[in-house]
Amino acid sequence: MNKKRDFLSIWDLxxxxxxxxxxxxxxxxxxxxxxKCPLIGKSIGLFFEKPSTRTRVSFEVGIYQLGGQSIYxxxxxxxxxxxxSIADTAxxxxxxxxxxxxxxxSHSSIEEFAAHAAVPVINGLxxxxxxxxxLADIMTIIEKKGRLKGIRLAYIGDxxxxxxxxxxxxxxxxxxxxxxxxxxxEPDPDVLDxxxxxxxxxxxxxxxxxxxxxxxxxxxxxxxWISMGQEEEAEKKKSKFRNYQINSQLLQCAKKDVIxxxxxxxxxxxxxxxxxxxxxxxxxxxxxxxRLHTEKALLEFLIR
Ligand code: CP
Ligand code: NVA
Numbered sequence: 001m002n003k004k005r006d007f008l009s010i011w012d013l014x015x016x017x018x019x020x021x022x023x024x025x026x027x028x029x030x031x032x033x034x035x036k037c038p039l040i041g042k043s044i045g046l047f048f049e050k051p052s053t054r055t056r057v058s059f060e061v062g063i064y065q066l067g068g069q070s071i072y073x074x075x076x077x078x079x080x081x082x083x084x085s086i087a088d089t090a091x092x093x094x095x096x097x098x099x100x101x102x103x104x105x106s107h108s109s110i111e112e113f114a115a116h117a118a119v120p121v122i123n124g125l126x127x128x129x130x131x132x133x134x135l136a137d138i139m140t141i142i143e144k145k146g147r148l149k150g151i152r153l154a155y156i157g158d159x160x161x162x163x164x165x166x167x168x169x170x171x172x173x174x175x176x177x178x179x180x181x182x183x184x185x186e187p188d189p190d191v192l193d194x195x196x197x198x199x200x201x202x203x204x205x206x207x208x209x210x211x212x213x214x215x216x217x218x219x220x221x222x223x224x225w226i227s228m229g230q231e232e233e234a235e236k237k238k239s240k241f242r243n244y245q246i247n248s249q250l251l252q253c254a255k256k257d258v259i260x261x262x263x264x265x266x267x268x269x270x271x272x273x274x275x276x277x278x279x280x281x282x283x284x285x286x287x288x289x290x291r292l293h294t295e296k297a298l299l300e301f302l303i304r
Contacts, residue, residue, distance in 0.1 A: 004117075004118065004119055004120050005120055005301075005302050006114045006120055006121045006122070006302075007120070007121075007122045007123060007131060007132070007298060007302060008107075008110055008111065008114055008121065008123045008129070008131070009123065009128075009129045009131050009165065009168060010129075010131045010134055010165055010168035010169050010172060011168060011172075011194070012131075015172050015173065015200060017301070018135070018138070018169075018172060018173065019173075021135065021294065021297045021298060021301060022135070022138060022139050022142060022294070022297075024297040024300065024301075025135075025139050025290065025293040025294040025296070025297040026139065026142070026143070026293070028293050028296050028297060029289075029290070029293040037066060037067025037068075038066055038067065038299075038300050038303070039063060039066040039067045039068025039098075039299065039300075039303060040067035040068065041067075041068075042067075042068040042069070042098040042099075042303060043068065043069045043070075043071060043096065043097050043098055044059070044063050044068055044069070044070050044071070044097060044098060044099045044100065044101065044299070044303070045070075045071050045073050045093055045097045045099075045100040045101070046059055046060065046070055046071065046072045046073060046100070046101045046124070047073040047075065047078075047100060047101070047102045047103070048072070048073075048074070048075075048102075048103040048124065049075050049103060049104045049105055049109075050103050050104075050105070050125070050228045050229070051228065052103060052124070052125070053264075053265065054264060054288055054291050055101075055103060055124045055125060055132065055291070056072070056124075058291040058292040058295055059101050059124070059295055060072070061292060062292050062295045062296040062299060063299065065296065066296055066299055066300065068098075068299075068303075071097070086109060086112045086113050086116070087112065087113075087115075087116040088116075089113070090112075090113045090114075090115075090116035090117040090121075091116055091117075091118075093117070093119075094116075094117045094118035094119045097119055098119055098120075098303050099119050099120045099121070099122065099299070099302060099303045100113075100117065100119060100120075100121055100122070101121075101122045101123075101124040102121060102122070102123065102124055102126075103124040103125045103126070104125075104126050104127075105126070105127055105229050106126065106127060107123075107126035107127055107128035107129060109126070110123050110126050120302040120303060122298065122302070125161060126161065127161055127227075127229065128161055128164060128188060128191075129161055129164055129165050129168075130161045130162045130164075130165045130263065131165045131168075131169075132291065132294070132295060132298070133162055133165060133263045133291070134162075134165035134166055134168065134169040135169075135294035135295075135298065136287055136288075136290035136291045136293075136294045136295075137166060137169065137221070137261060137263070137287060137290075138169050138173060138175075139290045139293065139294050140259075140261060140283055140286055140287040140290050141153075141175075141219055141259070141261075143286065143290075144259045144283055144286075145218055145219070145259070148173040148174060148175050149173065149174035149175070149200075149202075150174065150175075150176070150202070151175045151176065151218045151219060152175075152176045152177075152178070152216050152217050152218050152219070153166065153170060153175050153176065153177045153178070153217065153218070153219045153221060154177075154178050154180065154210075154213035154214050154216065154217035154219070154220045154221065155167075155177060155178070155179045155180070155213075155221045155222070156180045156181075156210045156213055156214065156220060156221070156222050156244050156246060156250075157180075157181060157222045157223055157224075157225060157241065157244050157271055158181060158185050158223060158224075158225055158227065158237070158241065159179055159181045159185050159186045159187035159188070159206075160187075160223060160227050161227065162223040162263050163179060163181075163187045163223070164187050164188050164191040166221065167179070167187055167191055167192065167195045167204060168191060168194075168195055170195070170201075170202065170204070171194075171195035171196070171198040171200065171201045171202075171204065172198060172200060173200065174200045174201075174202050175202055176202035176203040176204075177202070177203070177204050177205075178203070178205045178206075178207055178212075178213040178216065178217070179204075179205070179206050179207065179213070180207045180208065180209060180210040180212070180213035180214075180244065181206070181208075181244070182208070182240045182241060182244065183208070184240075185237075185240065185241075186206055187206075192204065210243065210244050210250060211250060211253045214250050214251075214253045214254045214258075215253045215254065217254055217255070217258055218255065218257075218258060218259070219258065219259050219260075219261060220246060220250075220251075220254060220258055220259070220260050220261070221260075221261040221262065222244075222246050222261075222262055222271045222272055223262065223263050223271065224265065224266070224267050224270070224271060225237050225238060225241040225244075225267070225270055225271050226238070226267075238270065241270075241271070244271070245270070245271060245272065245273065246260065246262075246271065246272045246273070246276050247272075247273040247275070247276060248273065248275050248276065250276075251276060251279070251281065257281075258281055259281055259282075259283045260272075260276055260277075260279065260281050260282045260283065260284065261283060261284060261287050262277070262284045262287070263287070264284060264287075264288055266284070
């Protein structure tokens with residue numbers, strides 16, 4: 001029997017696998033194999049500790065389009081919420097399901113679940129990583145810029161889960177990435193170390209000045225300043241990130257054909273303004289759509 005494959009971080013796929021997966025996602029987007037149902041007779045669980053619009057809906061729709069069934073599991077409505085262990089939950093659900101997507105606070109919860117599950121586990125966001133988002137992001141960059149190697153990506157904002165997975169995706173695919181963030185809000189140090197050791201790595205730099213990052217960029221990316229679970233830090237973070245907004249003034253420092261990405265949800269007026277979100281440079285809704293296509297390609301690849 002083949003060993004199951006998980007997707008907990010970008011490193012769970014090789015460069016070659018990511019390239020093939022993006023090619024497949026582009027094919028699926030163009031309508032290829034519409035009537036092929038690789039998930040027929042299969043059930044995929046979606047266990048979410050945090051809210052979600054894109055991840056939940058794109059997975060549910062993607063699973064349906066591939067012929068499978070999705071089952072949404074709210075932690076408050078299953079026995080895990082009353083003290084059943086993660087390990088036992090993983091063992092039991094593996095007897096029914098063919099795969100499971102998890103969105104958790106702690107990344108170690110996903111790792112623990114995956115260690116005890118007999119079926120593929122997909123990270124639908126943890127406090128440390130958001131690898132499914134990074135797949136859609138690189139697909140969008142390929143669609144808009146035609147390549148990844150040598151592309152200059154400026155991530156302006158919080159060095160959070162989204163930034164961590166983007167750094168890993170950049171390191172694997174040869175993109176250069178500049179992170180502009182306030183002191184104390186850098187990406188995870190282990191993520192940075194591992195990425196810098198990757199064979200195909202380009203530049204990975206941390207800057208304080210968002211204009212410096214934007215000036216060099218082919219792609220400008222941002223995310224919310226207050227991630228899910230950080231609500232108590234909201235006022236402090238808003239004041240720290242005040243100068244890190246993606247607005248028209250910042251865009252004036254950038255190349256004319258720069259594309260703007262945001263994983264969404266956007267907090268318009270905080271990390272990004274309306275005029276940038278709605279500008280011709282913005283590819284945020286294509287990026288959101290690409291969640292569906294990349295996740296279908298991922299499910300096809302992992303669920304056997
Ligand atoms: N980008 C993203 O993961 O969005 P949701 O939180 O709506 O799933
Ligand atoms: N960094 C954000 C991403 C939301 C998709 C969060 O974790 O809330």
